[in-house]
Amino acid sequence: MKLIQVKxxxxxxxxxxxxxxxxxxxxxxxxxxxxxxSIRTIHKYRETYYGKIKDCRDCELTR
Structure with a gap:
Protein backbone atom coordinates (compact mmCIF):
# COMPACT_ATOMS: atom_id res chain seq x y z
CA MET A 1 0.00 0.00 0.00
CA LYS A 2 1.32 3.40 -0.98
CA LEU A 3 1.32 6.18 1.58
CA ILE A 4 1.38 9.07 -0.92
CA GLN A 5 -0.76 9.00 -4.07
CA VAL A 6 -1.53 11.43 -6.86
CA LYS A 7 -5.17 11.43 -8.01
CA SER A 38 -6.32 15.07 0.22
CA ILE A 39 -3.29 17.15 1.26
CA ARG A 40 -3.12 19.81 -1.46
CA THR A 41 -4.07 20.60 -5.03
CA ILE A 42 -1.08 20.48 -7.34
CA HIS A 43 -2.71 21.78 -10.53
CA LYS A 44 -6.16 22.71 -11.90
CA TYR A 45 -6.96 22.98 -15.58
CA ARG A 46 -9.97 23.05 -17.87
CA GLU A 47 -10.71 22.25 -21.49
CA THR A 48 -12.26 25.02 -23.60
CA TYR A 49 -15.07 24.66 -26.10
CA TYR A 50 -12.50 24.52 -28.91
CA GLY A 51 -10.39 21.78 -27.27
CA LYS A 52 -7.60 23.95 -25.85
CA ILE A 53 -6.32 23.27 -22.35
CA LYS A 54 -6.22 26.34 -20.07
CA ASP A 55 -5.07 26.94 -16.53
CA CYS A 56 -7.89 27.80 -14.10
CA ARG A 57 -6.11 30.99 -13.01
CA ASP A 58 -7.12 32.56 -16.35
CA CYS A 59 -10.79 32.86 -15.32
CA GLU A 60 -12.51 33.95 -12.13
CA LEU A 61 -14.83 31.84 -10.00
CA THR A 62 -18.43 32.97 -9.62
CA ARG A 63 -19.82 33.66 -6.18
Missing amino acids: RETILEKRFTPKMGELKTKVTSIKKQFLGI
Whole structure:
Protein backbone atom coordinates (compact mmCIF):
# COMPACT_ATOMS: atom_id res chain seq x y z
CA MET A 1 0.00 0.00 0.00
CA LYS A 2 1.32 3.40 -0.98
CA LEU A 3 1.32 6.18 1.58
CA ILE A 4 1.38 9.07 -0.92
CA GLN A 5 -0.76 9.00 -4.07
CA VAL A 6 -1.53 11.43 -6.86
CA LYS A 7 -5.17 11.43 -8.01
CA ARG A 8 -6.91 13.20 -10.88
CA GLU A 9 -10.54 14.23 -10.43
CA THR A 10 -12.91 15.91 -12.90
CA ILE A 11 -15.94 17.89 -11.70
CA LEU A 12 -18.41 20.28 -13.33
CA GLU A 13 -17.98 23.90 -12.14
CA LYS A 14 -19.48 27.27 -12.92
CA ARG A 15 -16.86 29.69 -14.27
CA PHE A 16 -17.01 33.33 -15.30
CA THR A 17 -14.97 35.02 -18.01
CA PRO A 18 -15.36 38.67 -19.00
CA LYS A 19 -15.69 37.84 -22.72
CA MET A 20 -18.11 34.89 -22.54
CA GLY A 21 -19.88 35.47 -19.24
CA GLU A 22 -20.93 32.51 -17.09
CA LEU A 23 -20.25 29.00 -18.35
CA LYS A 24 -20.27 25.47 -16.98
CA THR A 25 -17.11 23.55 -17.73
CA LYS A 26 -15.34 20.38 -16.66
CA VAL A 27 -12.43 21.23 -14.36
CA THR A 28 -9.75 18.62 -13.73
CA SER A 29 -7.72 18.91 -10.55
CA ILE A 30 -4.62 16.92 -9.70
CA LYS A 31 -4.36 16.34 -5.94
CA LYS A 32 -1.73 14.81 -3.69
CA GLN A 33 -3.16 12.39 -1.10
CA PHE A 34 -1.75 10.84 2.04
CA LEU A 35 -3.56 7.64 3.12
CA GLY A 36 -6.58 8.66 1.02
CA ILE A 37 -6.87 12.14 2.58
CA SER A 38 -6.32 15.07 0.22
CA ILE A 39 -3.29 17.15 1.26
CA ARG A 40 -3.12 19.81 -1.46
CA THR A 41 -4.07 20.60 -5.03
CA ILE A 42 -1.08 20.48 -7.34
CA HIS A 43 -2.71 21.78 -10.53
CA LYS A 44 -6.16 22.71 -11.90
CA TYR A 45 -6.96 22.98 -15.58
CA ARG A 46 -9.97 23.05 -17.87
CA GLU A 47 -10.71 22.25 -21.49
CA THR A 48 -12.26 25.02 -23.60
CA TYR A 49 -15.07 24.66 -26.10
CA TYR A 50 -12.50 24.52 -28.91
CA GLY A 51 -10.39 21.78 -27.27
CA LYS A 52 -7.60 23.95 -25.85
CA ILE A 53 -6.32 23.27 -22.35
CA LYS A 54 -6.22 26.34 -20.07
CA ASP A 55 -5.07 26.94 -16.53
CA CYS A 56 -7.89 27.80 -14.10
CA ARG A 57 -6.11 30.99 -13.01
CA ASP A 58 -7.12 32.56 -16.35
CA CYS A 59 -10.79 32.86 -15.32
CA GLU A 60 -12.51 33.95 -12.13
CA LEU A 61 -14.83 31.84 -10.00
CA THR A 62 -18.43 32.97 -9.62
CA ARG A 63 -19.82 33.66 -6.18
